[in-house]
Amino acid sequence: MKKFEELKTLLAEAEKDAESFYNKANKAAGTRLRNAMQQLKVAAGDIRKEVTDIKNAATK
Numbered sequence: 132m133k134k135f136e137e138l139k140t141l142l143a144e145a146e147k148d149a150e151s152f153y154n155k156a157n158k159a160a161g162t163r164l165r166n167a168m169q170q171l172k173v174a175a176g177d178i179r180k181e182v183t184d185i186k187n188a189a190t191k
Contacts, residue, residue, distance in 0.1 A: 134174065134177055134178050134181060135178060137174060138171065138174045138175065138178060141167060141170055141171050141174060142171060144167060145163075145164055145167035145168065145171065147160075148160040148161075148163040148164040148167060149164050152164050
């Protein structure tokens with residue numbers, strides 16, 4: 132559950148940069164947003180793996 136909470140925190144931080152990029156055309160915020168999206172992708176992958184591992188361990 133800890134990794135899921137971290138994912139939510141990353142998303143909340145990315146939301147600020149998304150607003151700055153889309154509404155204020157702040158290019159630096161766009162760069163930060165792209166970085167945050169990559170971090171979210173990695174975090175989501177980690178969560179997927181963790182869920183699969185837990186699910187498989189429960190069925191054995």
